[in-house]
Amino acid sequence: MVGIKAYGGYVPRRRLPRSVIVENNGWFNSALKGYSKGERSMCNWDEDALTMAVEASRDCLDKTRPDDIKAIYLASTTMPFTDRQNSGVLGTALNLGQNMMTMDITSSQRAATSGLINALSVVQGTGGSALFAAGEHRRSQTANNNELMYGDGGAALLLGNEDVVAEYVGAGQVAVDFVDHYRGQNADFDYNWEERWIRDEGFMKIVPEAVQAALDNTGLAAGEIDHFAMPGTIRNIAGMVAKRCGFAAEAARDNLHSVMGEAGTAHSLVMLVDCLQDATPGQVIMVIGWGQGCDALVFRTTDKLPTMANRQGIKGHLAHRKEETNYNKFLAFNGLVQQDGGLRSETDKQTALTTLYRNREMVIGFVGGKCEQCGTVQYPKARICVNPNCGAINTQEDHKMAETSATIQSWTADNLTYAPDPPHHFGMVTFGEGGRMMADFTDVDEGGVAVGDEFRMVFRIKAADERRGFNKYFWKAAPKVQAS
Amino acid sequence: MASGIRDKVAILGMGCSKFGERWDCDAEDLIVEAYQEALADAGIETSQIDAAWFATAIEEVHVGKSGVPLSVALRLPNIPVTRVENFCASGTEAFRGAVYAVASGAADIALALGVEKLKDTGYGGLPQRGAGPLNDMVRANGSAPGGFAQLATAYSQKHGVDMDTVKKAIGSISVKSHANGAKNPKAHLRKEIPLETVLNAPMIAAPLGLFDCCGVSDGSAAAIVTTPEIAKSLGKSERITVKALQLAVSNGQESGHNSWDGSYFLTTRKASERAYKEAGIEKPREQISMFECHDCFSITEMVTMEDLYISNEGEAWRDVLDGFYNADGQVPCQIDGGLKCFGHPIGASGLRMLYEMYGQLLGRAGERQLQDPTFGMTHNLGGQPHQNVSSVAIIGREGA
Known part of the structure; x- marks a missing residue:
């Protein structure tokens, strides 16, 4: 049975209270004042979609590095490189070897769920396992509503055919070029259309269609869905859609708006991981991906779900929290102000790319050495052992240091x-x-x-x-x- | 062990420029200033110099590479000029080159000159610069004070000395050096400071405040060396000879092997042990009359006092607070004001330290003159506590 073997999550530690954004920008855009409740997660200056995906993946793999991984996927619309495979960096950072498929999936808020449907189908065919990670670090113009709605985060799933904690039951998909927002090539920020239209003509019509397709494909009835995980920044949109779809009133899950905001294409997986941390064995979860159409994926948790208890997941990272009330720091970390860094x-x-290539395992993979003769672990790995009582030459085997x-x-x-x-x-x-x-x-x-x-x-x-x-x-x- | 350098080479003359923010000077001006004094002191002509060693560390911000800048500045008669760079020990390395050349018989008279023009970078502190493509990928981002500040946390932890006491002891080190520097016309900073000023100064890298850090300045210093016989033939009746010249360089143990606890300089211990042996000194705390150690930061000086075996391990802070290293103490340290007051034009510093020891041994130190010194020691520490170059030089009266 194909499904999720393990999950992991990541939310940056810093949280910016929305009231801070409103205090700073309310003078300019008074419409922001209606959104001063709760807080959003924000990346440290040294975090991006890729680093968050690495952290979520580490959480998911829990110090293990399975040797049967046949594919690594990374979904994001904010990957640091447009032309350098980001999933390849992810794989190197995790030391997962190189005899596998690596693939970046992007260009839509639905990229993660569409990619996940695809990856599940591939792993069912190839056997072995696959790592599916997502991270998102969206920037928005200052005083734009998105600044309040967005949050940064990531999630990762290990997919496979045995020992799954959540079985993949099936999915329904609808593709519609409904442009509620877009970001053109080389543009820094999203451009949005009116929210009421997005609600009435978008979510309320397109999501139920995908949900129905998923129910039809899985043979499930609406009443059998225990958890309905749907991102969406429109107030109570998940509740409204759930009601229209005939789900139980309590099925619609909290979209985490009050504690982190929406992490773009990663958010469906963020909500799925958060849901798996709440769920009990035998429950049915439907997760929605929204963006120029809709994906609806259905999972059923198994009795192996409790084995995941040691993951931090989303909940653990949400609890690892530090309030950041310095709005200027948020602007600076997101490159929204031009600072004088000094001489x-x-x-x-x-970066010398030749040097980076030669040392990719040392630098990206954080692999050191262990002397076969005296057992001394050292970083960096060197030709001659650093132990003053050893000094053996060419005796070091790779030693992974990250965990x-x-x-x-x-x-x-x-x-x-x-x-x-x-x-x-x-x-x-x-x-x-x-x-x-x-x-x-x-x-x-x-x-x-x-x-x-x-x-x-x-x-x-x-x-x-x-x-x-x-x-x-x-x-x-x-x-x-x-x-x- | 080899027979060593003891008494094989004498210092014929030394010179030292005024150190400071020499806005009106290029490196060339500083070189000539130090050289003219050294040449006059030696009582020779440029044509008598057989070979020269030129120390400059951060060549990219002033003179560029090679021995050419020295040769051109002094119009040396096409003699061998070797440029040396070994972090903060560069000046002492130039001295070592010249001394070894004379000891080997390859040269009768040799020149060592160091210079650094640091005040063309546009900011305080040492210039920020790369360390090569691989190092830049993995090396922690940190300033020089950031690296040395960590000695304090490790020292405090190891010896159970609370940070307030450490802070007071290292602060007293700066107070002492400023008191000495105030009496030195060649020093950059010539102002006595109270302990409160040191303790309340802005934090640079915890626990090091502004006054725990040495200045940054422009300067040059030079030494002309020869054999004791030639020195005698040139009319030098009172001769100062080289007793020991040692250098120890990290091999990655401190940075890569868990045997080092971060509270001391492994290299300085090795270099000083060898230097005392070379000089025939058995009880340094009693025999060393005075020393100049590498006080790039006050904590460096305190830890070095132990690594040079003047203070017992874990007790330098007590000696400092007891005034042991003050001008009127048992073993005066930084009697010229140290890097603290001279600043640290890297290529010049080692030679500047020797200049003070040499002057003291000859009774030329004026207001700062100590009574009948026999041995003067200098020490440089370049790099970071976990990976560095450490030099120790001892000079003294011939026959001592």
């Missing part, structure tokens, strides 16, 4: 170096299985670091080469995910 920010950040603990040995908060979020914290971290490195920290607060703290390594943007449009990625130490 220290002007160093050339060109081991990172303990702070020394640290500082640096006000002098250029950093997008000063003071820049960094320090020496020692890894649980051996090895160490002087590492950048991220997601830390001033006064929130102490020698001996146990951190975890995360995949982030190291520096943005704005001149050439290239993000440099590397691993940083961050506090462990825990409820605040």
Whole structure:
């Protein structure tokens, strides 16, 4: 039976209260004032759709790296590269090998659900498993309604044919070129049409059609749907659609608007993961993808669902929360203001692609070495062992470092170096299985670091080469995910 | 062990430019300023110099690469000029080159000159620069103070000295150096400062505040060396000879192996152990008359006091607070004001330190003159605590 073998989620730790946005922009657009409740998630300066997909995938794989993965998919409309396969970077970061299909899926808010239907069908045919990840980091103009509605986040699913926690029952799809918004090539922001039209002619007509197709294809009755997970920023839109479709009143799920906002094409999967964290075995979930038509996917949870309890998922990340009330920081992190970074920010950040290719496992995959002779783990992997009592030559095998603990040995908060979020914290971290490195920290607060703290390594943007449009990625130490 | 350098080479003359924000000077002006003094002190002509070593570290912001900038500035008569760079030990490396050339017999008289023109970058602190394509992908983003500040967290943790005490001790180090520098006409910063100013200064990289960081300045220093015999023949009756020259370079152990705890300089310990052996010094705390250590940051100085075996491990903070290293203390440290007051024109610093030790040994230090010093030691530390180059030089009266 094909379905979901594991799930993972990711929501950035920072949450911007909508009231802060309204305070800053209400003078200009008074219509915003009706939306001052709740908060939205916001990426740190070093996060994007790809890094969030990596984190969601790590959560999903829970330190394992299955050797039967035959495909890696990444869905997003905000991938950092237009022409460099982003899913390939995801696969390298996760150390999943290279004998597989990798594919980016994009261009619609429905990309993730359409891609998922496709991936489920492929994995059913090929056997083995597949990783399906999504991340979204949409930007919007300041004082635009979207700024309040959007949030950043990601989700990941491991698909397979055995030991599934949720069986894929089937789907219904409708393709309609209904343009409620669009973003043209090279455009930074979405352009939206009137909400009432989108509600009445869009959601209320197109979604029920896809739902009916899904019910027809699966042989299920509307009353059998326990959870109806539908994104949509129009107030109570999921409830209205659920009612029209004949679902039980309590089936329509919270769209997480009040706690994170809508994470674009990733949001269907974000809601699905959130739902799986709530669901009990034997429940039927319908998840909707909306965008120039509609996808409706149906899953039935199995008795293996409780094995997922150690994932942070969406709920764990939502609980790992820090309120950010500095609106200027939100603008800066999203590239919405031109800041003077000072002379220290002007160093050339060109990446030598030859060097990156040779060292891709070390840099993107965070693979170090382990000396076969003395057992010393070291980073980077080197030709000669670093152990002063060993010094053996050419004895190191690959050693994956990303999932081991990172303990702070020394640290500082640096006000002098250029950093997008000063003071820049960094320090020496020692890894649980051996090895160490002087590492950048991220997601830390001033006064929130102490020698001996146990951190975890995360995949982030190291520096943005704005001149050439290239993000440099590397691993940083961050506090462990825990409820605040 | 090899027989070492002890007493094989004498310093014939030294020179040092005024250090500071020399807005009106190019590197060439600074070079000539230091050289003229050294040449006059040596009492020789340029034509008598057989070879030269030229230290400059961040060549991309001032003179460019190679030995050519020195040769052109001094119109050297087409003699060998070697440019050396080894982080903050660059100046001492130039000295080592010249000294070894004389000791080997390859040169009778050799010149070591270091210069750095740092104030053409447009900002304070050392220039931000790349470290090569691979390093730039993985190296943590951090300034020099950021790297050295971490000594304080590790030191505090290891020795159970609370951070307030560490902060007070390192603050007292800066107070002491400013008191010394105020008496030095060649220093950049010549102002005494109270401890409160140090403790309340803006934070640069926790726990290092503004006054825990050395200045950044322009400067040059030079040494002319020869054999003791030639020095004697040139009429030098009081001769200062080289007792030890040691260098230790990290091999990745501190940055990559969990045996290093982050609270000390592995390289400085190795270099100083070898230097004392080379110089025949058995009890450094008693025998070293004075020293200039690499006080790029106050915490560097405090930790180095232990790594040079002047203070016992974990006790330098106590010696500092007891005034052991003050001008009137048992072993004065940074009697010229140190990097703290001179700033750190990288290529020049090692030679600037030797210039003070040399002057003190010859009784030329004026207001700062210490009583009858026998051995003067200098130390440089370049790079970061977890990966660095450390040099130790000891000079003294011939025969001591």
